[in-house]
Amino acid sequence: MTEQKPGAFLADVALLTEHRYEAAEAAPDDWYLGNMLRDDALLQAALQKRGLSAVRIDWARKDVDWRQFRCAVFRTTWDYYERSAEFSDWLDRVKHETLLINPAEMIRWNMDKHYLADLDAKGVNIVPSVFMEAGSQADKLVSLMQENGWSKAVVKPCISGGAWHTYRVSPENAAAVSQKIAPVLQKQAFMLQPFMQSIVESGEDTLMVLNGAYTHAVRKRAAKGDFRVQDDWGGTVEAYTPSPAQIELAERAMAAVTPVPVYGRADMVRDGEGNWAIMELELLEPELWIRYHEPSAEPFADGIVNALHAFESGRTVKPAF
Incomplete structure (x- = not known):
């Protein structure tokens, strides 16, 4: 990181990513990173038109002084659910060092599918949802489905991403699915929803x-x-x-x-x-497919500018969570 004078900003906006995707260029065959960079580049250009500089940076870097940014926007922090305790601690600390967009309280609320x-x-x-709290019995899948009149269901952790530990459940495979989720269920809650054909x-x-x-x-x-x-x-x-x-x-x-x-x-x-x-x-970290509709970068940038101005003028609305 470049050494900054006290009170100086490294950039106006930090576009938060994670260590796997912090590279500034993608290999020719790396379409996955290429898509992320394209979306972020469109947002950076829209912010630049509004006088704001923006850089991509790994949220978990230890050498970052977050006070060097006017705000930080969650973009591709796709490892948060794999290190949720660390991410939660990071939220608690960084929300006092810069403006988080969306706000930390909203992020914490949205992390958990409750x-x-x-x-x-x-x-x-919403799609009907039943919650199996941490420490509950994994073999309750069939009884929960029967109670709700579901012949098939989908079960997933309440804090997850990328379909991690997400399974389609039927009476025929419920025992096998229960065995798969049991170790995780001891530590965190799961959500059960009817399977939508x-x-x-x-x-x-x-x-x-x-x-x-x-x-x-x-x-x-x-x-x-x-x-x-x-x-x-x-x-x-x-x-x-x-x-x-x-x-x-x-x-x-x-x-x-x-x-x-x-x-x-x-x-x-x-x-x-x-x-x-x-x-x-x-x-929290939604894929927004800005590249599918490039003009969408403009209202995204407007929203960031509005939130930043509201924060710096003391008009920020407290999240109701």
């Missing part, structure tokens, strides 16, 4: 909401024979034009969070009644 119950309580239609039939729709308004969408499809839409498992992504009902749900879900997130995405599917339902609301 947040879906909060959205449900606010009238946002629409995921394998038509995919999962993702709507980006930047600076409070919908900008663009993609449809994620699982590989043949799978249900996980992440590219880690062979999933694919395509541009998508959502219905007005989907846009309304995405914006309403974001508006249910206080303050309204600067950026985020709403993942949704059709529920058992044919209505759109939130699968997840990603506010």
